Amino acid sequence: MPSTYQPPVATMRFLLEHVLDFDAQMAALPGLEEVTSELAAEVLTMAGRMCAERLAPLNLPGDAAGTQLVDGQVVTAPGFADAYAEFVEAGWPGLAGDPEYGGQGLPRTVQIMLDEMVSAANLSFGLFPGLTRGAAEALAAHGSNDLKATYLGKLVTGEWCGAMALTEASAGTDLGLLRTRAEPREDGSYAVTGTKIFISSGDQDFGNNIVHLVLARLPDAPAGVKGISLFLVPKFLPGAAGAFDERNAMSVGALEHKMGIHAQPTCVMNYDGATGWLVGEAGRGLNAMFTMMNAERLFVGIQGLGLADAATQNAVAYARERLQGRASDGRPGTVPIIAHADVRKMLLSCRAFVEPARALAAWTAIRMDVSDHHPDAQVRAAAAADVALLTPVIKAAFTDFGFETTVQAQQVFGGHGYIHEAGMEQFVRDARITQIYEGTNGVQAMDLVSRKVTLDGGAPLRSYLAAITVDLDRADGELAGHELVIAMRRALTMLEEASDTVAAAAGEADALGAAATEYLNLFALVSLGWMWVRILKAAPALEDARLQDTYKALAGYYAAYVLPRAALHAARIAAGPATVMALDEALF
């Protein structure tokens, strides 16, 4: 039984229209006034079809085939090049791209819903357009007009691909250690020399140009992160006739052998005096890269969500079909395993994560759209602060919970889940990278407690918590006494107290480090609970009473079985760093 994927477009539309007030919010944004949840649903229906019919069928074969390096050229899995060409032809890479550069100018909110479906269907594939978009964003924000004129349009439409070349063997999280060098030439270009590892989409055989954004040091650069600059280094340079047909001095040193995303070429890249151009100011490379990285981090969180949903859908389907054991209610004969409480719990915990995660991702994306487009600078700033606050939470929690979800979904399959052909073990292996790349989840947690919590003196955090409080206070009628609201009040208090603890520890690296992951998890649990409150509040708008029942039951499960984790993280934060730092480094 190969895995299947049903695009969750109806759910997405419900979230936009009834839970997140999408239409009214877009109406306030110049350039997006006409975008409605109806339009979004139409676009996403087409996108969903492409994901389910074109990308999902390539996922399992792509995992088996992997990528090859043949005579220095990456050969992608069968079907990937054609699928990419169709993807570009249909205009999907530029969905939220700048119309001035060939994009369709739709909101980021629609983009992240597309991202979720692409990731669910085929993560290895999704990284090609994903990294291309990241490169386009960095170039749009920091590139010179000349560079933009030449490269930006091709990246926005996806005609050319992008890659981010940051990591080196001894410089991962700590980019200050990187050694790649860029020597200025007389014509204003630079000769870039060095070796980068873990370069997703570093090369492929799609027959197009690949624009690498490479972090490197100028000859006179200071040590550490302040000596790092960003360079645009294309695979093909313009030749004598003006066409981009001259190979740059860069090559794939090797393809990494990875746990998952086998159909994604993760390259060791050698730059041997490759020609590049400075993007943004010298010494400000990390800053330019972070423009790209923040959007990428949200995208990675969405990948965790997408894989979790795909795995969950398959687990539910299997649990309905697989006959083992007897019913608890005395029905005669063998029953589908979905009848067993233990199996139901696994499925419930999967769905209790996926539904509010999708809502929280969309909430955050709407804040991005507001921060990009709102006419009022103060409104834009407040929205941008929300995005900054939520970015590490979504990246880390969605990928940690997403990985756990794929593992639970695999477990539902029993022994069959361990077999390649069922597709479940691939979800687990693919999900595992999302906890690691674009900054490990530990790094995200440190970002949250050491920078985001104290941003603007803590104002964005306070306003975020206040928004949750408002929704809890407004939970009236049947909802007022709902166990979710009661449990959420307790959990919110824990988060408020933990926020004070973390804010008070500002500058104390050990205290922050010990609290970081716990605080991020607590933050995420409360945020997902908040979305459940909003979903329940909106549920009466659903015509299908059975769907209302479903949300009610899932939210009830979240309150009873998931949200109690908040107290665990609060207890660990209260425990402080003493026991974490007690053991001598030599004695581990």
Next chain:
Amino acid sequence: MPSTYQPPVATMRFLLEHVLDFDAQMAALPGLEEVTSELAAEVLTMAGRMCAERLAPLNLPGDAAGTQLVDGQVVTAPGFADAYAEFVEAGWPGLAGDPEYGGQGLPRTVQIMLDEMVSAANLSFGLFPGLTRGAAEALAAHGSNDLKATYLGKLVTGEWCGAMALTEASAGTDLGLLRTRAEPREDGSYAVTGTKIFISSGDQDFGNNIVHLVLARLPDAPAGVKGISLFLVPKFLPGAAGAFDERNAMSVGALEHKMGIHAQPTCVMNYDGATGWLVGEAGRGLNAMFTMMNAERLFVGIQGLGLADAATQNAVAYARERLQGRASDGRPGTVPIIAHADVRKMLLSCRAFVEPARALAAWTAIRMDVSDHHPDAQVRAAAAADVALLTPVIKAAFTDFGFETTVQAQQVFGGHGYIHEAGMEQFVRDARITQIYEGTNGVQAMDLVSRKVTLDGGAPLRSYLAAITVDLDRADGELAGHELVIAMRRALTMLEEASDTVAAAAGEADALGAAATEYLNLFALVSLGWMWVRILKAAPALEDARLQDTYKALAGYYAAYVLPRAALHAARIAAGPATVMALDEALF
């Protein structure tokens, strides 16, 4: 950097000698009086050398090479056949085997410590002798004298291998659904026909015989589990000259493509009227198989522990070497990541599990030795009840926590952990099967709450909890005020209350199913905490004061960061099954 493995023999000896009173306990067992922790450590030192020097180096290459099916014959990874021959030559398969059949008659306690090291070094390899031992145990307990005379000695010494053929495509957890048939022949043998899947060690190229124990139905057998009998079906039958050189009518239909344990041939087996002999009584096959399965389940738990330890050792080594970021204490320059609180937490949570898990495994194994050898039947029965109680806990919790540990250890490596060559992702993939096979962990949890808790009216459970209480009450001196003891008292109370809840729900499948996994986790957390109390109590016997500091710090971490999980599981048990059963099956 390929992974390394340091056999934990010194720790094992400390546990036996000072924590578990091994010498005195063995002294009371006829036939084992002479076995001391000193002797055990000598044996384990040799075993550890073989694991580290012979088996560990084959682990990563074995994963890459996998197993092949060539012209119907399984070809194992390079080096495996030679290593197995050496393993047999050195007498390791029969370490705890019956001397009457060529075994060395050492305690099971020493055997499970060998099992841990073999699993840590090379799980794919370890399953060959592991399943052989299981087959030998079932045959010893249920086989006729004729069958034992022919097959048992060869299995005990490992000269021949064993395999367990239970699962069919539509009969996994629910073996009552199986269809393989056995037709009696006039000579007293049976013709076995059917297809089995997921058969570990089903075939190999070690040049020896493979004794399959196959579950099948007799022609007149009733439906369900009571119609199942067990048959011994060897790969080679005695030919005309008496030598076992005639191929039986059985063949490998396919090798499964799996997430991990790639060097272990997991076979689809076809029995096409293969010649077999009844083991035990007709219709009592499941009973005979459970003899084998209980020992196997403990072994699987030990696999989780072994993989966790191996992964942890490598994570610690990497965290000492990998330089990224600045120190919290103002030391100048870049520091090893082990200095960072977030990384320390990952390593501490790994070790905080591994150390007491090893102790609890040994405690249980000593109870097995007592149940096998003690002259007093009542003492034997009490010990057997302890083993029955702990078996599902060790199988499920050690593999769930073990898997989490391998994931955490992999995370310490950042991006490098996702790369095959580092060996960390293999630990994760290999560990994943331990949560599934020999009965999924959900099945183990149901076994615990529906059978083991109420065994003998709950007497074994009460006596187990009482033993923990006694050790907490005896924690005096410095230990009395230790946060571990304080936290353990709270957690033990939760476990006692949860035990009452579970006992009161006897017969209510939904209530038991909703509580099962939570109860098993709570039980395991308290049991591991108990072992920490015993380790701390014994620590002053250690000559190395630094090792005492290590245990103190790890136990402190366990109390502050791990044991608080107990409250989460207790809260879920208190929540009951209502929210688990609320959602209609059609609406998931």
